[in-house]
Amino acid sequence: MPAPDVSVPPRRPARQLLLDAAARLFYANGVASTGIDAITSEAGVAKKSLYNNFASKADLVAAYLEARHAEWLELYRSRLETAGNAGGRVLAVFDAYLDHANAAYEHGFRGCGLLNAAAELPAGDAGREAVRRHKEQVEELLAAHALELLPGQKARAAELARHLSFLLEGAMARAGLEGGDARLRDARLIAARMLAEL
Numbered sequence: 001m002p003a004p005d006v007s008v009p010p011r012r013p014a015r016q017l018l019l020d021a022a023a024r025l026f027y028a029n030g031v032a033s034t035g036i037d038a039i040t041s042e043a044g045v046a047k048k049s050l051y052n053n054f055a056s057k058a059d060l061v062a063a064y065l066e067a068r069h070a071e072w073l074e075l076y077r078s079r080l081e082t083a084g085n086a087g088g089r090v091l092a093v094f095d096a097y098l099d100h101a102n103a104a105y106e107h108g109f110r111g112c113g114l115l116n117a118a119a120e121l122p123a124g125d126a127g128r129e130a131v132r133r134h135k136e137q138v139e140e141l142l143a144a145h146a147l148e149l150l151p152g153q154k155a156r157a158a159e160l161a162r163h164l165s166f167l168l169e170g171a172m173a174r175a176g177l178e179g180g181d182a183r184l185r186d187a188r189l190i191a192a193r194m195l196a197e198l
Helices: 014-029 036-043 047-053 057-080 086-101 113-120 126-149 154-178 182-196
Strands: none
Touching: 014 036, 014 047, 014 057, 014 113, 036 047, 057 086, 057 113, 057 126, 086 126, 086 154, 086 182, 113 126, 113 154, 126 154, 154 182
């Protein structure tokens, strides 16, 4: 009988360890308040590893923002798989935000990690532009699903998407301040009523 495999799993690459550590610390403490030493300590890697993987802290912040966006898209795609119709696809966007709010955060839910980071970055910063593009993509997803509900009415679908986007982002801001998902649940109910009235 062969002996069971008790080998230690391989260590994850330093880049991923650094990204994971940065994600936890940036979300919990903010981008500006989180220094390179804290990130490397949390990741358990040498400072040299950070600079072997990222040109600067700004490069690490950009990778963090990209990873947050990819995480949200994955939540959305997962919700989309169970959406049975166009209205359900609109609500899948709201559900993905709810899933984000209910993820396990070490220091609790603090709202949208992308908006939190953008608030700390100066005007014109590439990170702010990345966050703007993410929010535009969310509105584009809403518009595409709204157009399914309003075929041939592109302007009306775009207006509905703007309203839903404002509702969603406002609810996310309040949910982050309150540390829970109640405002997002309210927003989803309001969105469902708006769709029922089309």
